Amino acid sequence: MAEPSTTLSPAPPAEAPAGRRAGIGDALRALELDTRMVGMIGALAIVWIGFDILTGGAFLTPRNLWNLSVQTASVGVMATGMVLVIVTRNIDLSVGSILGFTGMVVGVLQARLLPEIWGFDNPLTWVVAVLAAVAVGGAVGAVQGAIIAYLGVSSFIVTLGGLLVWRGAAWWVTTGQTVAPMDGLFKRLGGGFEGAIGAGPSWMVGIAAVLLSVAAILVTRRRRAGFGFPVRPLWAEGVVILLVSAAIVGAVLVVNAYPLPVPVVRRMMEAQGLSTDGGLPFVAHGFAIPVLIAVAVGVLMTFLSRRTRFGRYVFAIGGNPEAAELSGINTRRVMVMVFGLMGALCGLSACIATARLNAATNANGTLDELYVIAAAIIGGTSMAGGVGTILGAMLGAMVMQSLQSGMVLLGVDAPMQNIVVGLVLVAAVYVDTLYRKGLK
Amino acid sequence: MMGAQMTALAMAEPQAAPAPLVEMRDVSIAFGGIKAVDGVSIDLYPGEVVGLLGHNGAGKSTLIKILSGAYAADHGEIRVNGEPVHITSPRDAKRCGIETIYQTLALADNVDAAANIFLGREKLTAWGTLDDHAMEAEARKVMGRLNPHFRRFKEPVKALSGGQRQSVAIARAIHFDARVLIMDEPTAALGPAETRQVGELVKQLKQEGIGIFLISHDIHDVFDLADRIHVMKNGKLVGTARVADVTQDEVLGMIILGKCPPGAIPGPGAAA
Numbered sequence: 001m002a003e004p005s006t007t008l009s010p011a012p013p014a015e016a017p018a019g020r021r022a023g024i025g026d027a028l029r030a031l032e033l034d035t036r037m038v039g040m041i042g043a044l045a046i047v048w049i050g051f052d053i054l055t056g057g058a059f060l061t062p063r064n065l066w067n068l069s070v071q072t073a074s075v076g077v078m079a080t081g082m083v084l085v086i087v088t089r090n091i092d093l094s095v096g097s098i099l100g101f102t103g104m105v106v107g108v109l110q111a112r113l114l115p116e117i118w119g120f121d122n123p124l125t126w127v128v129a130v131l132a133a134v135a136v137g138g139a140v141g142a143v144q145g146a147i148i149a150y151l152g153v154s155s156f157i158v159t160l161g162g163l164l165v166w167r168g169a170a171w172w173v174t175t176g177q178t179v180a181p182m183d184g185l186f187k188r189l190g191g192g193f194e195g196a197i198g199a200g201p202s203w204m205v206g207i208a209a210v211l212l213s214v215a216a217i218l219v220t221r222r223r224r225a226g227f228g229f230p231v232r233p234l235w236a237e238g239v240v241i242l243l244v245s246a247a248i249v250g251a252v253l254v255v256n257a258y259p260l261p262v263p264v265v266r267r268m269m270e271a272q273g274l275s276t277d278g279g280l281p282f283v284a285h286g287f288a289i290p291v292l293i294a295v296a297v298g299v300l301m302t303f304l305s306r307r308t309r310f311g312r313y314v315f316a317i318g319g320n321p322e323a324a325e326l327s328g329i330n331t332r333r334v335m336v337m338v339f340g341l342m343g344a345l346c347g348l349s350a351c352i353a354t355a356r357l358n359a360a361t362n363a364n365g366t367l368d369e370l371y372v373i374a375a376a377i378i379g380g381t382s383m384a385g386g387v388g389t390i391l392g393a394m395l396g397a398m399v400m401q402s403l404q405s406g407m408v409l410l411g412v413d414a415p416m417q418n419i420v421v422g423l424v425l426v427a428a429v430y431v432d433t434l435y436r437k438g439l440k
Numbered sequence: 441m442m443g444a445q446m447t448a449l450a451m452a453e454p455q456a457a458p459a460p461l462v463e464m465r466d467v468s469i470a471f472g473g474i475k476a477v478d479g480v481s482i483d484l485y486p487g488e489v490v491g492l493l494g495h496n497g498a499g500k501s502t503l504i505k506i507l508s509g510a511y512a513a514d515h516g517e518i519r520v521n522g523e524p525v526h527i528t529s530p531r532d533a534k535r536c537g538i539e540t541i542y543q544t545l546a547l548a549d550n551v552d553a554a555a556n557i558f559l560g561r562e563k564l565t566a567w568g569t570l571d572d573h574a575m576e577a578e579a580r581k582v583m584g585r586l587n588p589h590f591r592r593f594k595e596p597v598k599a600l601s602g603g604q605r606q607s608v609a610i611a612r613a614i615h616f617d618a619r620v621l622i623m624d625e626p627t628a629a630l631g632p633a634e635t636r637q638v639g640e641l642v643k644q645l646k647q648e649g650i651g652i653f654l655i656s657h658d659i660h661d662v663f664d665l666a667d668r669i670h671v672m673k674n675g676k677l678v679g680t681a682r683v684a685d686v687t688q689d690e691v692l693g694m695i696i697l698g699k700c701p702p703g704a705i706p707g708p709g710a711a712a
Contacts, residue, residue, distance in 0.1 A: 227577045307569040309562050312551070316559055319550035319596075326510060326546045327560035328531035386550035 030236045036380050036435065040395045047399060051406035058409050062258035066285060069255075070191040070356070072394075072401040073290035074099075074349040075368060079375040079393040080301040081342035084311075086376055087318040088338055089385035090148065090155035094162030095346050095372050098140050099365030100170035103350035106133045107179035107360020110186055126186035133347035140166065141343020142336055149335035163369065170362040180359035190355030191288040193264050199256045202286035206252035213244045256284040290352045294394070297345065302390045314338060318386035374421070375400055378428045400424075459522030461486050461651040462538070462620050467506060467516030476502040477513075478675040479708055484620065484651040489642060491666035491683075492655045493695055499675040500655050501543070504622050507653075508540035509533035520620075531560070537619035541626055543655075545609040549598035553590075554579035556597055557612045582611045586641065603634040610638075614645065621645060624655045639665060659688055659695075673698045676709025 051059040058064065078095050085092045110129045118124065144162050148155045181187075188195040197205070217240060224231045232240070259265075260283045268283070269276050305311035313334045317324040325331050349368075354360050379396030381388030400421060407417045460483040469477045477499045484490050492500045505511045507518065509530040518525055520536045527533050533540070547556050554575040563571040563578070576593055583590045587607040592600060597608055606629070613621055623642075627635040642652060642665050656662050662669060663683055671678040671694040678694045685703035693699045700706040 223573045227573050229573070229576065303569075309564070309570065312555060312559075312562060312570060315551055316548040316555070319548035320546065322544075323546035323548050324559070326508075326530050326540070326542065328509075328529065328534060329560050386548075 030233055031240060032232055032236070033240075034389075036432075037389070037392060037395075039435075040379065040392060040399075044395060044399050044402065047402050047406070051402070051409065055406070055409045059406055062254050064405065064409070065254050066258045066288065068398070068401055068405050069291045070288045071405065072397050073191070073288075073294040074352045074356070075371045075375055075401070076294045076394045076397040077297045077349045077352065078342075078345050078368065078372045079379070079397045080297055080390045081338075081345040082372045082376040083301075083379070083381050083388040083390055083393045084305065084314050084338050085155075085342050086373075086381045086383060087314055087385055087388045088335060089318055089321070090335070090338075091373070092141075092144075092155065092159045092162075092339065092342050093369050093373075094144065094159040094166055095342065096365040096368035096370075097163045097166035097170065098137055098343055098346040099350045099353060099368055100362055101140070101166040101173070101350075102133045102137045102347040103354040103360045103364045104170045104173035104179070104362055105136050106130075106186075106351060107182070107354055108173055110183045111179050111181070111360075114183075121184050123185060125183045126189070129183065129186055130189070130348070130351050133351050134344045135347070137347025137350065138340050138344035141346070142340035144343070145336040145339025148339065149332035155339075167362070167366075170364075173362070176362055178359050178361045182355055182358050182360075186351070187355050187358055188289050189293065189351050190353070190358070191290045192356070193260050193285065195289045195355070196255075196260075196285040196287065197289065197292070198286040199284040200286075202252050202256055202284070205287060205292065206248050209248045210245045213248070214241055217241055217244075252287075255287050258285045259283060260285060290356065293348070293352065297348065298390055298394050305390060310334065310337065315386060320386075371397075371400060374425045378425060380432060382432075458485075459519070460484060461488075461521060462507070463519040463522075464503070464507060465517045465519070467503065467513050467518070469502060469506060469511060469514050475675050477506070479516075480672065480675075480677045481707075482670045482677070482680075484653060486619075486651055487646050487649045488668065489646055489652045489654055489666045491662035491669040492653055492672065493657070493659065493662060493669055493691065494672035494678075495657065495695060498672040498695075500672050501624060502675075503672070504540070504624060504653060504655055507533065507538060507620075508622055509538075534561075534616065537617065538622065539613035539616065539618035539620070540622040541609050541613045541624060543625040543628060545605055547597050547605060547609060550596050552595060553583065553593055553597055553600075553608045553611075556608050557582065557615055559612070561616065578615070579611070582615045583607060586611055602629045603631070603637075606630060606634065606638070610641065614650075618650060620651050620653070622653045622655070625657075626654070627656075627658070627661060635661075659691060663688060663691075670707075671695055671704075673709050677707030678709045678711075679704040679706045681705065 048060060078099070082092060082095065106129045109132055110125050114122070114125050114128060140162075144155075144158050147153050147158050184194075217237065221231050221237060231237075260268075262280060265280045265283050266276050269280070305314065313324065313329050313331075316327070316329065317331050317334060321331060346365075350365070353364055357364065375397035376388065376393040377383065377396070378399055379389065379392030379394070381393060403421055403424060404417055407420065412420075463481075463483045465481045466479050467477055467481070468475060468479055480499070480503055482490070482492070482503070492504065494500045502511065506513045507527065509527045509532050512528045518527055520538070525532070525536050527536065527538075530540075548559060551559075554572065557579050558575045563574045565571045565574075579593060583593075587604060590604060590607065592604070597605055600608070606626070610626075626638050630638065642654070645652060654662060654666055666683055668680065668682050669686075669691065670680050671691065673695065678698045679700040681691070681694075681701070681704035686701055690701035690703065693701065694704065698709060698711040700710040
């Protein structure tokens with residue numbers, strides 16, 4: 001039990017011997033990598049390798065990593081929104097309940113309402129369902145945000161109320177009945193073998209991601225050089241490109257090494273009229289659709305927080321609300337948008353969770369608020385506001401899911417799992433506090 | 441009247457009496473029944489430095505927050521270049537060319553200098569995204585003028601020294617072609633060298649025709665830099681004087697006792 005909580009400590013730089021520290025520090029400075037982010041990735045690596053050793057090699061398998069990524073998707077998507085909420089010195093306790101409520105709404109919409117209009121398995125059904133979930137979630141979040149921003153009720157209270165209200169509303173949609181099954185195309189949003197895109201498309205996604213990353217790095221470099229600003233040394237630029245590309249290609253190799261189950265491959269072959277006598281070919285899963293959604297959300301939210309006025313205002317409000325107000329920023333409108341965005345992401349997560357379960361239940365997303373908040377906090381978001389990254393929160397979600405999956409593989413009882421996750425949360429925040437003090 | 445004469449003198453244009461750059465007439469604001477500012481009228485001419493003096497709680501910061509748009513006045517009128525304007529938000533004030541350097545500096549500590557200088561007025565690319573490079577380039581220019589040795593453009597401003605943070609706050613105020621600059625205790629947190637630097641800057645901005653309100657409880661600062669002073673006590677204007685016409689002791693009398701000396705023009709708050 002103690003191992004995972006100690007392995008998570010993301011503070012190797014602070015504890016490294018003083019002599020070596022300068023050399024490593026210089027190299028890291030040249031790379032302009034975020035040391036905290038490097039610490040997070042290091043912690044994740046330690047958790048993964050630790051569990052792999054403890055489980056005798058059952059953790060770092062394509063199958064487990066693929067499942068891990070799918071299980072992280074729903075909380076990961078919501079964690080990106082929670083970062084902005086916490087950065088503005090607020091909290092949202094209602095995300096699990098909003099997920100439950102919007103999940104019921106999309107369930108009823110696609111299983112009962114839409115089929116009455118255009119029958120079952122219409123290709124439009126999943127599109128309408130997703131748009132409705134995002135819209136309903138966004139509206140719920142915006143209403144809560146408006147109460148917080150314009151009526152001045154604290155976000156803790158408003159969303160604590162929301163936690164009860166929307167969980168109750170989720171029950172109300174069908175007076176507690178579970179809605180199943182989901183639309184065939186919608187189900188793919190939750191993963192499973194129908195929800196994976198296959199080997200070829202995964203390579204295309206991977207190559208596109210590498211090209212885009214390289215282009216982004218080079219464009220930034222050229223613009224900085226054009227203004228005469230200092231730029232990274234060329235070797236550092238090369239190392240960063242290499243690291244990013246290796247991570248992407250590695251992910252593609254992993255998901256393409258996880259084969260579809262034999263019966264599924266046989267059925268596919270038979271459906272295409274191919275003979276299965278000569279043995280079955282290796283057919284890979286490739287990336288799961290919910291994971292691609294989560295990654296897309298992560299990229300989009302990073303863009304929003306770093307490259308738009310909205311994101312700049314969110315961080316400025318977190319850093320100094322009064323200064324933001326005096327700068328002429330409409331801080332109340334920004335707050336409504338932050339909570340609206342949080343709600344919309346809950347709607348999207350509701351689609352992923354409902355599709356994965358292949359059913360809409362009013363208990364869906366119970367306790368998710370705690371996992372989402374924990375993911376953001378473990379990912380380096382400061383409760384004092386003003387500090388946090390989208391990537392960190394997604395890594396935080398990954399760390400927590402890794403701990404849980406690993407403990408399941410080890411046969412740890414569910415109550416003990418909660419104890420470990422709880423301890424890790426506290427330990428992570430403590431280490432982060434030490435790290436911050438070390439910076440001063 | 442006397443302000444008009446003074447400006448006429450300063451600008452060597454005896455025939456015309458131009459409208460003041462800023463004029464606040466009979467301004468009042470109350471918080472929970474307490475009149476923080478009570479019927480105060482002040483003015484400011486181009487290229488003039490006007491000191492606003494008074495004890496803590498005299499209402500000078502509140503008055504100036506009305507001008508900078510942080511508070512909306514209950515009563516009274518504000519004119520810029522003789523035109524009545526409505527200032528109900530910081531945005532309105534900035535639109536009138538009124539910029540403020542707050543005593544607290546009002547910086548977002550977690551973002552860098554350029555982000556603070558352009559906060560609320562970001563430069564955007566053709567795509568509508570933040571143009572951080574262009575903003576950093578301009579920040580380097582304006583900071584180069586104020587604080588030539590400043591290099592820490594990539595760090596959040598909380599990592600900067602007091603003087604550097606002050607430079608960032610000043611850069612934000614002067615970068616957008618301010619016509620009126622409000623400086624609330626600009627040297628309260630600074631060492632002697634940095635205080636001198638701010639003094640130099642005030643003189644330079646004055647030469648450029650910018651009008652400056654200098655709020656301070658340090659009477660020496662004000663006598664060094666200001667052309668005129670307004671003194672407030674208990675929310676009311678005690679009086680107005682040219683620095684040349686009064687002594688420091690007389691001004692102390694205005695601040696502490698509300699007593700108006702012969703060289704000053706008494707206001708509604710002057711003691712009988």
